[in-house]
Amino acid sequence: MSLTRSERLDRLPFTSRHAKLLVGSGIGWALDAMDVGLIGFVMAALARQWTLSATTLSVIGSIGFAGMAVGASLGGLLADRVGRRQVFAITLLLYGLATGAAALSVSVGMLIALRFVVGLGLGAELPVASTLVSEYAPRRIRGRVVVALEAFWAIGWILAALLGFFLIPASSAGWRWALAVGIVPAAYALVVRYGLPESVRFLEQRGRVDEAEVAVQGFERAAGVEPEPSELRRESAQGQDGIWSPMLRRRTLALWTVWFGINLSYYGAFTWIPTLLSAGDASLTKSFGWTLIITVAQLPGYAVAAILIEVWGRRATLATFLAGSAAAAGLFGWAVSQQPLVGGWVVAAGCLLSFFNLGAWGALYAVGPEIYPTTVRGTGTGAAAAFGRIAAIIAPLVVPPLIGIGGRGLVFGVFAAAFVVATVGALFLPERRALALDA
Numbered sequence: 001m002s003l004t005r006s007e008r009l010d011r012l013p014f015t016s017r018h019a020k021l022l023v024g025s026g027i028g029w030a031l032d033a034m035d036v037g038l039i040g041f042v043m044a045a046l047a048r049q050w051t052l053s054a055t056t057l058s059v060i061g062s063i064g065f066a067g068m069a070v071g072a073s074l075g076g077l078l079a080d081r082v083g084r085r086q087v088f089a090i091t092l093l094l095y096g097l098a099t100g101a102a103a104l105s106v107s108v109g110m111l112i113a114l115r116f117v118v119g120l121g122l123g124a125e126l127p128v129a130s131t132l133v134s135e136y137a138p139r140r141i142r143g144r145v146v147v148a149l150e151a152f153w154a155i156g157w158i159l160a161a162l163l164g165f166f167l168i169p170a171s172s173a174g175w176r177w178a179l180a181v182g183i184v185p186a187a188y189a190l191v192v193r194y195g196l197p198e199s200v201r202f203l204e205q206r207g208r209v210d211e212a213e214v215a216v217q218g219f220e221r222a223a224g225v226e227p228e229p230s231e232l233r234r235e236s237a238q239g240q241d242g243i244w245s246p247m248l249r250r251r252t253l254a255l256w257t258v259w260f261g262i263n264l265s266y267y268g269a270f271t272w273i274p275t276l277l278s279a280g281d282a283s284l285t286k287s288f289g290w291t292l293i294i295t296v297a298q299l300p301g302y303a304v305a306a307i308l309i310e311v312w313g314r315r316a317t318l319a320t321f322l323a324g325s326a327a328a329a330g331l332f333g334w335a336v337s338q339q340p341l342v343g344g345w346v347v348a349a350g351c352l353l354s355f356f357n358l359g360a361w362g363a364l365y366a367v368g369p370e371i372y373p374t375t376v377r378g379t380g381t382g383a384a385a386a387f388g389r390i391a392a393i394i395a396p397l398v399v400p401p402l403i404g405i406g407g408r409g410l411v412f413g414v415f416a417a418a419f420v421v422a423t424v425g426a427l428f429l430p431e432r433r434a435l436a437l438d439a
Contacts (some may be wrong), residue, residue, distance in 0.1 A: 002138045002230040004199050005216045006299060010139040010436060015295055021136055022145060025129045028092055029259060032122050033156025034163075037270075037295075037376045038178055039064060039115070041164030041288065044274040045175045056108060061271045061396030063112050065263075067119020067207035069389030075124025075390035076382015083202055084132040084378065085087055087124060089193035095121025096186030103179035118182075123389055127368065127381035128350040134369035135199045135377075136219070136381025142370070143314055147306040147362035154298035154358060161292040164274065169288065185371060201374040201437075232285040243372065243380045252380065254428035257389030258364060261422025262322065265415035266357055268395030274409065277346070294350035301359035309363055313433040314370070318363035319426040326357035326419035360422075370432040391418075 003011070012018075043057050052060075073092070079087045098117040105111035130272060132148055137145035168174040203212035217227040242254045273294070277287035301321070308317045332349040335342070372380035400410045 004230055005204065005212055006437065008106070008228065008230065009136060009200065009219060010218055012138050012219060012223045012225060013147070014138060014141060015219065015222040017219045018136065018138075018145070021196060022149060023190065024204060025088070025133050026149050027089065028125060028185065028192060028356070029129055029149060029152040030159065031092070031182075031188060032095075032125055033153040033183070034159045035062070035095060035118060035156075035182045036156040037160025038061035038163060038182065039273045040167050040271045041160065042175045042178065043271070044164075044278050044287070045168050047275060047278075049172060049175075051378075052108070057275065058397045058400055060108070060112060060115065061267075061304050062393045064115040064122070065267060065389050065392035065396075067116040067121075069119075069386045069393065071098030071120040071123030071125075072127055072385035072389055074120075074382075075128050075406035076378040076380070078124070079128045079378030079382065080202075080376065081132060083198050084128050084135075084195055085192065085198045087128045087378075088132065088196070089189045091121040091125040091128070092185040092189035092192060093114065095119075095125070096183050096189065099179055099182030100186070102182075103176045105176075123385065124382070126365075127385045128378060130365045130379055132199055133371045133379050134199050134366070135437065136197070138309045140321055140434060141310065141362075142159045142437070143309040143366040143433065144306045146366040146369070147302060147309055150358075150362040151302035151306070153361065154295070154302055157283060157295050157298060158292070158411070160289070161295040165288040165292050172385035174271070200299075201377075205374055216237075222316035239336075243376055243383060245253060248372065248376075248380070250428065251430055252384070254425045255368060255371065255380075255384045256387045258318070258322070258422045258429070259384045261390045261418040261420075261425065262325075262357075262360060262364065262423060263273075263388035264391035264395045264418040265325065265422075266361070266395075267392040268399060268414055269329065269332070269353065269357075269412065271396050272411075273350070277341070286343075290347055290350070290354030293347050294354050297354035298313060298358040301355035302362045304355075305362040309431065313431050314363060315426060315429050315431045318360060318429070319423050321356050321360035321363060322419050322423040322426055325353065325360055326416045326423065327353035327410045329354050329416035329419060333389075333409045333416070336412070337407055342426045343405040367429055367432070370437060371430055374437075 040212050043060055045058055046052055075087055095118045098114050102114040133149050134142055163178045167178050197215045200212045200215050220227045274291050276289055277290055305317055332353050335345040335349040347349055368381040369377055399411055
């Protein structure tokens with residue numbers, strides 16, 4: 001019996017075609033991160049320039065995540081119906097144009113409305129991009145490749161920190177120029193639409209077998225492998241008719257638990273860090289400089305996770321990094337509670353938080369696409385992301401009242417507890433290392 005197209009992709013080494021897909025998707029991922037990261041710096045600037053209350057700042061920070069919740073759910077559904085590449089390109093175009101328009105905001109209401117539209121595009125993009133990359137990555141390094149994709153998030157966040165450090169404090173219009181840079185994804189949408197391949201598994205599901213065959217043969221030739229055309233053998237959908245079917249509901253519940261906990265802690269912390277630091281005795285420039293250093297620590301977190309995910313496995317790596325995030329959040333809460341702030345302690349604790357937290361994100365994005373069959377892979381990953389965005393909506397809103405009740409230590413204590421809950425959820429996920437994507 002001839003190999004299926006999925007099996008033919010799994011047997012290949014990592015080639016220039018894989019690298020093109022990874023980098024092409026990763027640039028979109030980095031632009032996404034840059035946009036999400038910028039809002040924290042914009043909030044810090046607007047707090048002083050427009051004299052906004054903590055409540056208003058919370059709404060600005062949260063509204064984008066409300067859009068992301070809707071976008072993630074719709075994006076996953078559309079990806080299973082019209083294709084991964086199509087949705088990827090559309091989402092880049094949507095949030096790029098909306099971000100550029102946000103730079104022209106003349107009121108808080110206008111900024112909030114446009115941030116919601118930005119969120120629609122951002123939320124839909126991430127699960128779709130990780131699904132596309134995972135469906136092409138060779139089996140033995142699939143987790144590592146998806147973690148490498150997630151590492152582009154750190155690049156985008158670093159770009160946001162650089163814009164925040166150099167551009168936003170430079171003038172009263174600095175935050176507008178920073179947001180204007182966010183229009184770049186709209187142009188990059190053309191690269192995605194015409195430069196990246198569509199998912200072979202999606203094409204097969206839609207009966208577009210000739211296109212699927214052409215895509216597979218392109219990857220085979222890049223690896224110096226003689227193509228062996230194969231007949232379509234559809235995967236069985238028995239017991240897999242939905243993400244809450246008997247076969248899938250336990251993994252769906254575990255995945256949603258992890259997504260909720262990690263979103264609550266990550267976005268609650270990193271959206272507010274620039275504002276919290278600048279609200280103390282640190283100047284805007286100094287606090288942004290500390291945030292930039294903390295952000296750079298994301299890169300080694302991804303690197304270590306990429307190594308361990310194929311050595312320890314997905315579940316152990318994810319749980320370990322989540323547990324480390326819990327400990328780091330507690331330490332950071334102590335550091336930012338000291339007055340005056342001690343830069344060394346703030347940066348050291350923040351770097352640990354970045355290292356563990358972003359390593360956990362990398363492992364999480366590798367897990368999601370692996371635990372669902374092709375027919376509901378986009379839906380499953382998108383639904384988990386959408387549920388997680390509910391926590392992202394809540395996170396910026398709860399920071400001001402928590403500070404009022406128990407100070408910054410309580411804020412990060414709550415985030416540490418959320419990481420612990422996510423760690424428990426990770427232990428109930430299935431281990432999929434070295435298994436075929438549709439096994």
